[in-house]
Amino acid sequence: MKLKKKYKSIFFAILGLTILLTSCNKDDVKEVTAADEVVGLQKIDTLIKGNYTFYIYKKDTGNLVVGYNEVYIQLKNNVTGKYVEDATLSWKPLMHMTSMSHACPYSTINKVADTKTLYKGYFIFIMASSDMEYWEVTYDYTSGKDTLAEVTNRPTVVQSTGKIRYKSFKGVDNTSYFLALVNPTSPKVGTNDITAYLYKKVDMLTFSPAQNYTVEIDPRMPDMDNHTSPSNVNLTYDSTTGLYKGKLNLTMTGYWKINLIVRDASNTIQKGDSITSTTTASSIYFELEF
Amino acid sequence: MIKTALCTGCCFGLNFLAIAQNKADSIKSRELKEVVVTGKTGLDSINESKPLSSIDEHLQKLSNVNLIKRGGYAWEPTINNMATERISVTIDGMKIFCACTDRMDPVTSYVEILNLDNIHVGSGLAGNLHSTNSIGGGLDLKLQKAGFHAQKLNVTLNSAYETNGNYRIIGSGLAYSSLKFYTNAGIFYRKSDDYKAGDNSTVNFSQFEKLNMFTNFGYRLSAQKSIEGTVIYDVASNVGYPALTMDVKSAKGLITSLSYRQENISEVFFNWETKLYFNNIIHVMDDTKRPNVAMHMDMPGKSRTGGYYSTLNGRLGKHNFVISHDSYYNQSSAEMTMYPKDAANKPMFMYTWPDIRTFNTGLTLDDRYIIDLKNTLQLTTKTSFQRDGVESTFGYNTLQMYYPDMTQYQNRGLWSVSGKYTHYLQDIQLKAGVGYGTRAPSPTEAYGFYLYNSFDNYEYIGDPQLKNESSVEGNIAFALTKPTYSISLDGSYFYFSNYIIGKPNTSLSTMTIGASGVKVYQNLNHATIFNANLNTKYIFLKYFHWLNHLGYSQGQDNKNNPLPLIAPFSYSTSLDYVNKKFSAGVDLQGATKQVNYSAEYGEDLTPAYFIVNTSVGYDFIFGHVAPTVKIGIENVLDRKYSTYADWNNIPRKGRNVYINLKINL
Ligand SMILES: [Cu+2]
Numbered sequence: 001m002k003l004k005k006k007y008k009s010i011f012f013a014i015l016g017l018t019i020l021l022t023s024c025n026k027d028d029v030k031e032v033t034a035a036d037e038v039v040g041l042q043k044i045d046t047l048i049k050g051n052y053t054f055y056i057y058k059k060d061t062g063n064l065v066v067g068y069n070e071v072y073i074q075l076k077n078n079v080t081g082k083y084v085e086d087a088t089l090s091w092k093p094l095m096h097m098t099s100m101s102h103a104c105p106y107s108t109i110n111k112v113a114d115t116k117t118l119y120k121g122y123f124i125f126i127m128a129s130s131d132m133e134y135w136e137v138t139y140d141y142t143s144g145k146d147t148l149a150e151v152t153n154r155p156t157v158v159q160s161t162g163k164i165r166y167k168s169f170k171g172v173d174n175t176s177y178f179l180a181l182v183n184p185t186s187p188k189v190g191t192n193d194i195t196a197y198l199y200k201k202v203d204m205l206t207f208s209p210a211q212n213y214t215v216e217i218d219p220r221m222p223d224m225d226n227h228t229s230p231s232n233v234n235l236t237y238d239s240t241t242g243l244y245k246g247k248l249n250l251t252m253t254g255y256w257k258i259n260l261i262v263r264d265a266s267n268t269i270q271k272g273d274s275i276t277s278t279t280t281a282s283s284i285y286f287e288l289e290f
Numbered sequence: 291m292i293k294t295a296l297c298t299g300c301c302f303g304l305n306f307l308a309i310a311q312n313k314a315d316s317i318k319s320r321e322l323k324e325v326v327v328t329g330k331t332g333l334d335s336i337n338e339s340k341p342l343s344s345i346d347e348h349l350q351k352l353s354n355v356n357l358i359k360r361g362g363y364a365w366e367p368t369i370n371n372m373a374t375e376r377i378s379v380t381i382d383g384m385k386i387f388c389a390c391t392d393r394m395d396p397v398t399s400y401v402e403i404l405n406l407d408n409i410h411v412g413s414g415l416a417g418n419l420h421s422t423n424s425i426g427g428g429l430d431l432k433l434q435k436a437g438f439h440a441q442k443l444n445v446t447l448n449s450a451y452e453t454n455g456n457y458r459i460i461g462s463g464l465a466y467s468s469l470k471f472y473t474n475a476g477i478f479y480r481k482s483d484d485y486k487a488g489d490n491s492t493v494n495f496s497q498f499e500k501l502n503m504f505t506n507f508g509y510r511l512s513a514q515k516s517i518e519g520t521v522i523y524d525v526a527s528n529v530g531y532p533a534l535t536m537d538v539k540s541a542k543g544l545i546t547s548l549s550y551r552q553e554n555i556s557e558v559f560f561n562w563e564t565k566l567y568f569n570n571i572i573h574v575m576d577d578t579k580r581p582n583v584a585m586h587m588d589m590p591g592k593s594r595t596g597g598y599y600s601t602l603n604g605r606l607g608k609h610n611f612v613i614s615h616d617s618y619y620n621q622s623s624a625e626m627t628m629y630p631k632d633a634a635n636k637p638m639f640m641y642t643w644p645d646i647r648t649f650n651t652g653l654t655l656d657d658r659y660i661i662d663l664k665n666t667l668q669l670t671t672k673t674s675f676q677r678d679g680v681e682s683t684f685g686y687n688t689l690q691m692y693y694p695d696m697t698q699y700q701n702r703g704l705w706s707v708s709g710k711y712t713h714y715l716q717d718i719q720l721k722a723g724v725g726y727g728t729r730a731p732s733p734t735e736a737y738g739f740y741l742y743n744s745f746d747n748y749e750y751i752g753d754p755q756l757k758n759e760s761s762v763e764g765n766i767a768f769a770l771t772k773p774t775y776s777i778s779l780d781g782s783y784f785y786f787s788n789y790i791i792g793k794p795n796t797s798l799s800t801m802t803i804g805a806s807g808v809k810v811y812q813n814l815n816h817a818t819i820f821n822a823n824l825n826t827k828y829i830f831l832k833y834f835h836w837l838n839h840l841g842y843s844q845g846q847d848n849k850n851n852p853l854p855l856i857a858p859f860s861y862s863t864s865l866d867y868v869n870k871k872f873s874a875g876v877d878l879q880g881a882t883k884q885v886n887y888s889a890e891y892g893e894d895l896t897p898a899y900f901i902v903n904t905s906v907g908y909d910f911i912f913g914h915v916a917p918t919v920k921i922g923i924e925n926v927l928d929r930k931y932s933t934y935a936d937w938n939n940i941p942r943k944g945r946n947v948y949i950n951l952k953i954n955l
């Protein structure tokens with residue numbers, strides 16, 4: 001009787017374990033490797049310095065462009081062969097021109113959410129590079145006060161041949177502004193989230209986000225008698241992300257001109273024109289075609 | 291309001307057609323039949339001055355029916371001054387929906403006159419048992435059926451020529467009947483070049499070409515049971531629409547059905563028919579032949595409908611009743627691709643009908659209660675459930691920009707009820723009816739997107755959140771029938787609530803270059819339509835028939851402004867000589883100037899006009915071949931004119947000499 005009970009409990013214990021193991025196996029998630037995390041990205045540079053290698057990526061092929069560029073970084077410890085998962089990274093772009101040098105708007109570098117090894121930031125380049133005049137980006141890996149690695153590269157920055165997604169202008173306050181479209185990258189018919197960055201120049205080396213401005217949008221189709229869509233929402237400043245966010249409605253596929261008016265925090269128009277029957281386009285606009 | 295209109299209605303009467311008077315005895319046939327007999331095998335060709343004219347030309351002769359013309363082909367029928375969205379057009383009870391967003395292809399354009407036995411025209415809410423979402427009335431195109439009779443084969447050859455437009459018609463029909471099996475088959479071809487208006491000026495882009503193939507068959511399973519089937523394939527190609535900015539490259543319709551019939555089921559139920567049907571329409575427009583096209587566009591459309599109905603006819607005491615259940619599912623989809631002048635820019639694409647789906651299922655109950663020899667009461671009711679929406683996510687995203695809180699699909703309940711009382715007093719017949727009915731918004735009214743209307747030069751956007759339109763109808767008719775003369779008057783009055791019509795929304799931006807603005811369909815608080823007809827007939831000197839018709843209509847919106855496309859006062863008078871095999875006739879048709887035109891909807895004052903037509907006909911007999919020849923001249927005076935129903939005032943045909951030839955083999 002007792003023995004029987006014992007066997008019985010052993011039997012159930014084994015059964016239970018089997019179930020547990022089987023279910024464990026089933027739920028087994030394939031470990032995400034560093035290589036998996038850059039699938040779909042294009043490597044644009046490999047920078048080796050001492051024990052570390054910086055891998056620089058971007059989403060699409062081709063060169064960096066004047067305007068908004070999202071840049072991804074992986075950092076490898078050449079000694080351990082492992083990717084650094086908790087790095088503090090920073091960078092600094094500088095353009096060396098024949099007579100002077102200047103920077104451009106750029107972000108800090110942050111970890112990409114839900115990844116272990118991937119970091120991300122952006123540059124808004126304001127000029128194209130040439131043989132004589134070039135951009136130099138310095139990448140830093142620090143731990144506390146110690147610089148563990150510092151590398152530079154000289155990326156080629158070209159004027160975008162595609163549709164206009166970036167505009168620099170001088171406001172009525174005589175300040176230089178830099179407006180770059182982030183989204184949509186693949187617009188659709190219907191309501192799109194539209195986001196952009198707006199920076200102003202403080203001095204040659206300092207560019208700061210223009211806060212609490214409004215970017216008014218008026219999407220038009222020049223091929224369709226300047227047809228526009230209803231219920232667009234102007235872009236307003238989101239202090240947590242630094243992005244300007246709005247809603248863009250597109251009624252059909254094709255070429256759209258997103259006419260812009262930039263108003264400062266006191267609602268003064270710094271740049272841009274309203275569309276009327278005689279003014280068919282603003283002095284500043286983005287373009288989308290899909 | 292209604293009351294006064296009913297009183298005015300007393301002064302006018304119901305349309306009267308020749309066939310009704312022949313069998314004046316039984317109660318059944320004493321009812322005024324709103325039926326036209328058309329190109330049947332046993333066609334009464336003596337009475338048809340132009341038997342091979344199109345269905346549209348035949349419909350034009352009916353007093354409640356008018357046709358909106360956008361060219362030489364595929365006219366859009368209206369009943370009681372209501373067009374496609376307010377009437378029902380069925381083929382043998384089958385639901386078919388147009389595939390063109392610009393109304394180039396009314397259902398009537400997918401059949402041929404030789405396919406038809408007759409056209410049932412029902413006026414108002416009680417118009418057609420098979421109708422759904424209709425208020426103004428229903429047209430049911432009844433197909434030819436040779437039927438189960440003693441064995442007989444009948445072959446006809448038909449041909450016609452018309453000078454205006456070099457219009458050629460050729461066709462052949464076959465009817466075979468036996469006790470066990472019957473079949474009808476036909477092939478018909480029409481082709482016309484541009485027609486000429488009255489001043490001899492060519493109306494460009496009025497050409498068309500149409501090929502129609504038709505077959506019908508029946509097989510008797512037993513004495514009471516039979517199956518029947520139909521296949522129609524109709525292709526119109528290179529059809530010009532001079533009133534529009536585009537033409538049609540091809541419009542193809544495939545119409546099929548299979549039905550099961552059972553007769554004499556019991557004492558009470560004498561007939562039960564269940565029909566399954568499917569039809570597919572593909573419509574491709576074309577602007578490549580037009581000069582100075584601002585922007586080339588591709589605009590294909592399609593409409594597919596599958597459905598069934600099951601109808602039981604019975605008689606219980608003095609009640610003649612019909613119980614019918616029907617369901618259908620329709621897919622209507624149309625798109626537009628625009629090619630910019632700057633070829634570097636990508637083509638622009640959108641849905642004009644964003645894959646609209648409509649499911650409708652309903653139950654119809656109809657009872658004709660013969661109270662006694664002098665009094666009949668008919669009650670009809672239909673209740674249906676409809677679910678409609680846009681299947682295309684692309685289209686749904688599009689409409690959501692305009693209606694952020696719309697849902698992709700929505701349910702609607704629809705209901706109608708009507709009653710008609712008929713009183714017979716020797717030679718006099720009196721009818722009075724009342725009804726209430728609702729209709730769901732049409733696909734265009736609910737989901738249409740930037741549909742350009744060349745009439746008022748506005749672009750139209752639907753509203754998925756429209757309420758159902760409803761109408762209260764009152765009608766009254768009086769007819770006096772004597773052996774040598776008859777007179778009839780009829781009137782109907784519709785009081786609409788939530789009347790659906792487009793109104794400008796100045797906040798929306800146009801798309802078409804040069805368009806005046808954008809209109810959005812809305813529910814107007816109310817609107818009214820009133821129609822009245824007077825018909826007389828006089829037979830003298832044995833062979834002479836003199837017919838007269840007067841028609842009057844009025845339509846007003848909630849601000850008492852005229853509704854668009856309402857007929858002005860119109861008249862016709864005809865004198866026919868019919869003596870056995872020989873017939874001849876002359877008629878005059880006209881209308882007064884359209885005073886109550888709607889400038890808001892692009893109408894202008896249409897001047898008064900009249901035209902004169904003549905015809906002669908003769909039935910020859912050569913052995914067992916019996917050719918019938920009809921010759922006539924239309925618009926003898928070669929008047930240049932257009933009517934209120936001519937889209938953008940395109941002129942109608944000038945003088946036209948025709949010859950119709952029919953040979954029975
Ligand atoms: Cu520079």
Ligand SMILES: [Cu+2]
Nearest residue numbers: 390392394575
């Ligand atoms: Cu069309």
